[in-house]
Amino acid sequence: MNLSGIVKGILFQIVGSFIGAGIMGGIRALMGLPWKTEPAIVLGGLVGAIAFMVGVGAFKDWWKMALGEEVTEASEVVGKQGLSRYFGFSLDHKVIGIQYGILSMVLLVLGGSLALIFRVELAQSGLQLLNFVQFNTLVGLHGMVLIASILMGIAAMSNYVVPLLIGAEDMAFPRLNAFSFWIAVPASIILMSSMFFGGFETGWTAYPPLSVRGPMGIQMFFLGVFIVGYSSILGALNLIATILTMRTKGMGLFKMPIFAWSVLATSIISLTATQLIGLSFQLVMFERLFGMSFFTPSDGGNPILFQHLFWFYSHPAVYIFVLPGLGIISELLPVFVRKPLFGYKWVAMSSMGIALTGFLVWGHHMFTAGIEEYLRVPFMYSTLLVAVPTGVKFFSWVATIWQGKARFPVPMLFVLGGIIVFLLGGLTGPPNGTVSTDLHLHDTYYIVGHFHNTMFGGFIFPIFAAIYYWYPKITGRRMSETLGKIHFYLMTPSFFLMTFGQMRIGLLGMRRRIADYDPAMGFDFTQLLITIGGYLIAISILVFFYNLIVSAKKGESATGNIWNSRSPEWDILPSPAPVHNYAGIHFNVVGEPYDYGLIGSKYVELAQGIHQREESD
Amino acid sequence: MKHFSIVSILVILLTVIVYFFLQAVGLLPTQASSQAIIIDQLFDIHIGIIAFLFSLIVVFIGYSLIVFRRNKQMPDEEGQHITGSSKLEIVWTLVPLAVVIFISYLGAISLAETRKIDPQALDIKVTGGQWYWSFDYPDYGITSDVLYLPVGRQVKLSLTSMDVIHSFWVPEFRVKQDVLPGENLVKELRFTPIETGDFMVLCAELCGGAHAYMNSPVKVVTDGEFQDWIDEELGNFPQDPESLGERLAKNNGCFGCHSVDGKDGVGPTWKGLYRSEKTLVSGEKIVVGEDYLYNAIVNPNSQIVLGYPANVMAQNYGELFTDEEINNMITFIKSLE
Incomplete structure (x- = not known):
């Protein structure tokens, strides 16, 4: 029977989970201990994830290599064509990019829907729909599922676009690339399964001692995130290797498209920081499973230690989420204003600057937590320092737009929306950075509003821009401009309604993560508006999905350089992009990537102007 | 230069409008502590900076998109070839750096002010x-x-x-x-x-x-x-066991989970609890009496009522309270029959 990879993987995962749980039950039975669900589901989850990878075929080639058998070179593998290739194991970075994209969108819908449920609860004071555990589970999963969605989304953009931008045939390690994607699938399933094991009460931050007590769903949450971490770390490693070693001839680091710089910066953070969240979650898992009291004060542990470990990843993680999006803005802006990117080197270095300073600021999440008093002021200085490289980006964008001859197709609308929304996210940040004002703002809805601004401006708007922009490269067809405009003009004001409402009541005393609030505080009306804003965003995204699916078959044909871009994937390749990218094509980098407005200049040029593809085919 | 003068005026105008709008809507609750006054002064500075930077970026972008828009007769018109200016980049790196250090300095002063110690506290x-x-x-x-x-x-x-x-x-x-x-x-x-x-x-x-x-x-x-x-x-509160029990329950947060008016909470309500019939998680049916109540206070997990979670109530009330105190509390619960 020829099952597609994903179906086989999931079947293997189910069987593996039962085997894992059975082994744990068996061991305990042999020791004369009664059945206990918590250790059984943890081992079941772990074995299930490995079984999934076996089922999908991720280990096959490596196994053969270990046995000394011949393995087909990745570049010579003739993959399946048609839609089915996206549902099985493939080594093609473009297929993997789309696979990441599909997973990201699935998680976006799931994570967003969770918010739609608890927003109904919050639309008025009192408890109507949910009990406390359900509410807390939804809030926590909304956070983490969307973090996973964002990680998959940036991986989708990086995987699909980066090799095309730098003229590479594929990623540096195609098998590792496939592994990095597929491991995220069972991880997402495990993460979602936390709902069915009693949920959890801790929010996505999972602070002990709360996470040490309470429902065991938290274990599936920890395990899911732990495994998603592998996807991030290995994917980042691959991207760094690809960007550093596989650029086409003549493309120095300062001649690569700017998006590659932001992916490089992001990947450096992912590669080095993700371990810390994995470790912090693992320690709580062990505390629950084996009674190792890392974080329980009465047994000699320290709950603050967890927060240090957690935020050492989770603050830089915010820059992991936004840097690629900001890179998309820098990449597309010159194309649509027909002017060079202002201060290319400064923009490139600002990404690295953000990546570096991002590591020095985690303490600002702990200003009220009871860290040593003398640490708060240095963390305040380092935190506000992030404003400097971020400012360089904004000023460079403004200077790029200044006197440009702007066109406004849908991707450009999302780029501009991204700039304004991220500006609001950036400007609402410093009050959280200075300690005394943060004493008021910490753990309020203001933080929720600020954070949603940074995520929408730094990820949601840019990824929509990227999808509208590169969609023809994937399908050979354009997405509908009309539907795209409806999407944009519905989502943007709805988002402002939501986020201004959140910040407004937060400043007045609305706390985060509460299922009910005192009607005397007068928040009911604003809460209702926030809920309405959220639902309107959801509707606009439904319009987007309709457009995305229908345009694949019925969209206007677009095989050439429709954006009139200088970048090689548009300037040289036809759409949809050929299976082996630039195989058989030799091109040279002959100019600067963004010299728009310089008549007669080119960024890339075919060697002797010969289309060797036709000959080699 | 003409453009920059117009933009500068618009930036100043919008800054003033945004600043006064944010002040007028009443962003923060009443100031009920001397720390609130100090902290709100820093909020004010932040609001000023937010108003200015927002206006700066939005006006420049908006002005450029409108005033320098494409000529309808020349749909393929390209922008000018300006690749950058190190002088400008250095300015907008160093000026924000100075501002950031200054704000941090103000932040440190503000924090110190809020933390002034009064030995008579x-x-x-x-x-x-x-x-x-x-x-x-x-x-x-x-x-x-x-x-x-x-x-x-x-x-x-x-x-x-x-x-x-x-x-x-x-x-x-x-x-x-x-x-x-x-x-x-x-x-x-x-x-x-x-x-x-x-x-x-x-x-x-x-x-x-x-x-x-x-x-x-x-x-x-x-x-x-x-x-x-x-x-x-x-001095002036009643010393009878029922009142003492009520005070003990109130001061130890029992009412956070157990209501006394019949409303359902995290734990069973105390109203009418005494002598009522309950089904335990074990399936056993019991009638609530003094022994059950005593046991439920000192060893809450042993007899959880069906429909309520275990592991919520602290396990150490037997150590925290004397037997007399526990008996007072039971007297109080009995009074709610």
Whole structure:
């Protein structure tokens, strides 16, 4: 029977989970201990994830290599064509990019829907729909599922676009690339399964001692995130290797498209920081499973230690989420204003600057937590320092737009929306950075509003821009401009309604993560508006999905350089992009990537102007 | 140059409009502590900077998109070939750097101001637990579930938690401090209430279950009223077992989970509990009597009523309370029959 990879993987995962749980039950039975669900589901989850990878075929080639058998070179593998290739194991970075994209969108819908449920609860004071555990589970999963969605989304953009931008045939390690994607699938399933094991009460931050007590769903949450971490770390490693070693001839680091710089910066953070969240979650898992009291004060542990470990990843993680999006803005802006990117080197270095300073600021999440008093002021200085490289980006964008001859197709609308929304996210940040004002703002809805601004401006708007922009490269067809405009003009004001409402009541005393609030505080009306804003965003995204699916078959044909871009994937390749990218094509980098407005200049040029593809085919 | 003059004027105009709009909508709650005044001054500076930077970026982009828009007759018109300016980049790196360092400096001053110590401060020990607050006044030997504060006098809170992390926050006072479990992790928070009135302590750190309801009243009163309250607390309350039991339950946060008016909570209501028939998780049917109540207080997990979660109630009330106190509480519960 020829099952597609994903179906086989999931079947293997189910069987593996039962085997894992059975082994744990068996061991305990042999020791004369009664059945206990918590250790059984943890081992079941772990074995299930490995079984999934076996089922999908991720280990096959490596196994053969270990046995000394011949393995087909990745570049010579003739993959399946048609839609089915996206549902099985493939080594093609473009297929993997789309696979990441599909997973990201699935998680976006799931994570967003969770918010739609608890927003109904919050639309008025009192408890109507949910009990406390359900509410807390939804809030926590909304956070983490969307973090996973964002990680998959940036991986989708990086995987699909980066090799095309730098003229590479594929990623540096195609098998590792496939592994990095597929491991995220069972991880997402495990993460979602936390709902069915009693949920959890801790929010996505999972602070002990709360996470040490309470429902065991938290274990599936920890395990899911732990495994998603592998996807991030290995994917980042691959991207760094690809960007550093596989650029086409003549493309120095300062001649690569700017998006590659932001992916490089992001990947450096992912590669080095993700371990810390994995470790912090693992320690709580062990505390629950084996009674190792890392974080329980009465047994000699320290709950603050967890927060240090957690935020050492989770603050830089915010820059992991936004840097690629900001890179998309820098990449597309010159194309649509027909002017060079202002201060290319400064923009490139600002990404690295953000990546570096991002590591020095985690303490600002702990200003009220009871860290040593003398640490708060240095963390305040380092935190506000992030404003400097971020400012360089904004000023460079403004200077790029200044006197440009702007066109406004849908991707450009999302780029501009991204700039304004991220500006609001950036400007609402410093009050959280200075300690005394943060004493008021910490753990309020203001933080929720600020954070949603940074995520929408730094990820949601840019990824929509990227999808509208590169969609023809994937399908050979354009997405509908009309539907795209409806999407944009519905989502943007709805988002402002939501986020201004959140910040407004937060400043007045609305706390985060509460299922009910005192009607005397007068928040009911604003809460209702926030809920309405959220639902309107959801509707606009439904319009987007309709457009995305229908345009694949019925969209206007677009095989050439429709954006009139200088970048090689548009300037040289036809759409949809050929299976082996630039195989058989030799091109040279002959100019600067963004010299728009310089008549007669080119960024890339075919060697002797010969289309060797036709000959080699 | 003409464009830059127009843009500059527009930026200034919009800055003023945004700044006064944000001031006019009343962004923050009342200032009820001297720390709130200091902190709000820093908020003001932030609002000014936000208004300016927002206007700067938005006006430049908006102006350029409108004024330099493409000529309709030349749809393929390209922009000018300007690749950058190191001079400008250095300016907009160094100027923000200086501003950022200055703001941090102001932030440090502001923090120091809010933390000024008054040696005459009133000591209060604050205990947080799932899901209640309890306030001890060691100078007077009083324990209360309402935070009474004399106006104009600094209070020094020493905060500790019975179980998970909580956070002490009164929005009108602005300041916030997490409340940690562990004897070595007692944290301190100081503030000076400057306005009499009723406020609420809100738990600001997710602490599971009824986190949303972990609120206790704060009453800021005049010196005289504060003294009256102390006198009343110290002498004039009834000493019969039922009243003593009620006080004990109130001050230890029992009502956070068990209502006395029949409303369902995290735990079973106490109204009509005595002599009622309950089904336990084990399936056993019992009639609530004194023995059951005693056991349910000192060893709550052993006889959980069906439909209620285990592991929520603290296990150490047998050590915390004397037998006499427990019997008082049982007397109180019996009175609610």
